[in-house]
Amino acid sequence: MLTSMTKTDFQKPKTVEEAVTLLKEAGDDARPISGGATLVALMNARLVQPSRLVSLSAIDELTQCTYQSDGSVRIGAMRRHRQTAFESNLKAAHQVVSGAASQIANPPVRNMGTIGGSISFADPAADYPPSLVAANAEIEIAGPEGRRRIPAEEFFLGWYETALEPGEIVTAVILPPVSESSVGQYEKLCRIAGDFALASVAVTIDFNASNTVTSLRLAVGGCGGGPIRVEAAEQALIGTKLELDAVVDAAELVVAELDPIDDVRGSAEYRLKVVPRLLQRAFNNLVETREPAQ
Ligand SMILES: Cc1cc2nc3c(=O)[nH]c(=O)nc-3n(C[C@H](O)[C@H](O)[C@H](O)COP(=O)(O)OP(=O)(O)OC[C@H]3O[C@@H](n4cnc5c(N)ncnc54)[C@H](O)[C@@H]3O)c2cc1C
Structure with a gap:
């Protein structure tokens, strides 16, 4: 039988240590609550019924x-x-x-x-x-x-x-610390404004004075159970100036690492077509916002 929401004990500790103790005391049925954007919706739908909520908002x-x-x-x-x-x-x-x-x-x-x-x-x-x-x-x-x-x-x-x-x-x-010459870009495609990502890409890059990539990290979202980092594509782009050919080749390496599913937001096939375009958009935006080489 479902228990009533009113039986949930609510605590608002002032320190992290107190929060950890309150969670431990109540065992597996206790949950921390932060913004509540997701947890309150889950509780309203009776998908979770915590015995104790430990708010982190006063820490x-x-x-x-x-x-x-x-x-x-x-x-x-x-x-x-x-x-x-x-x-x-x-x-x-x-x-x-x-x-x-x-x-x-x-x-x-x-x-x-x-x-x-x-x-x-x-x-x-x-x-x-x-x-x-x-x-x-x-x-x-x-x-x-x-x-x-x-x-x-x-x-x-x-x-x-x-x-x-x-x-x-x-x-x-x-x-971690980053150099002033580094840049970062996040690109996302969603079905309608405000939705979760159908697919997304995140890149951080550092360049030398002649605009050659010296380090790069790249991760894809919405195409698996979690973010997917593609080191082969990162290595392929280091030493380039993000020329179109290099980006197209790197995008193929990225797609080869993905194994998305079909869901309400889109098919796996569509996601594999979207990711190279998001990558292209990310690199274009980064190159456009950078100062020209001295
Ligand atoms: C209509 C809607 C649209 C959304 N669209 C997007 C979107 O486009 N992109 C996106 O990224 N997200 C989206 N979200 C999710 C949103 O970003 C939520 O903020 C996020 O999922 C949960 O954050 P919260 O602080 O509200 O967590 P809560 O709802 O308070 O908690 C969520 C879960 O995390 C646990 N938890 C909370 N804080 C901690 C902590 N510090 N340590 C350990 N466990 C913790 C809770 O116990 C609970 O299980 C959307 C949510 C809604 C309601």
Whole structure:
């Protein structure tokens, strides 16, 4: 028999340690709640019935985005998508993440949803996951055993599955230092404005003074259970100036690594046609926004 929503115990701790303790006390039926954009809808549909909700909204450290002395940026898990979209600390290649945030859903969802909630839910069509892989981000996690950090690439394990262990919460996303000459771009195609991605691509690139690519990371979203990084394509583009031939060849390497499914948003075949065009658009936009070589 379904239990009533009124029996859910609600807690609003002030520290991460307190939140972890409250989750541990209540066991497997407890859930952290951040923006509630997804969790409240799941509860309203009676798909989940937590015995305890632990709100992360009053934990000060989770609400901050800070530029660290080593050039890395720490985005607290409770940062709303709207805040990340307009975040002044995100410059150069880090803009792949603000670009992803700005394309999530619509203004009400961007005002409500958080980066911690989004990546913990790990929807395969969500916008942050490929951007965080392309940005070489690390995810900071807190649990009963303390804190740990793992690369975004190892955090997303598959369809709605992450490396979070029971009782753990995401506390921050850490973006590594980047050079001023680096750039980042996120491109997404959706059926209607405000929808999840049918397919998406995220790229970060660094160039030398003559506009040759010296490093590049590339990830695809919406074409599998999680973000897919294609290292063969990255290697093929390093040393080029992103000439059309090089991009077309790299796009073939990307498509060879994808194994999308048919779903309500589009067929697998369509996705495989869309991804090369998104890549082309990402590179075109990046090249256009760069200063000409000296
Ligand atoms: C109409 C609509 C359209 C949307 N469109 C898009 C879109 O285009 N692109 C996109 O990327 N997303 C989209 N979303 C999802 C949106 O980005 C949500 O913000 C996100 O899925 C959940 O974030 P939240 O902070 O609201 O999390 P919540 O709803 O509070 O929580 C979601 C889940 O994560 C868990 N959780 C929350 N915070 C943490 C944490 N810090 N650590 C561990 N677990 C945690 C909760 O227990 C719950 O299981 C859409 C959502 C809606 C409702």
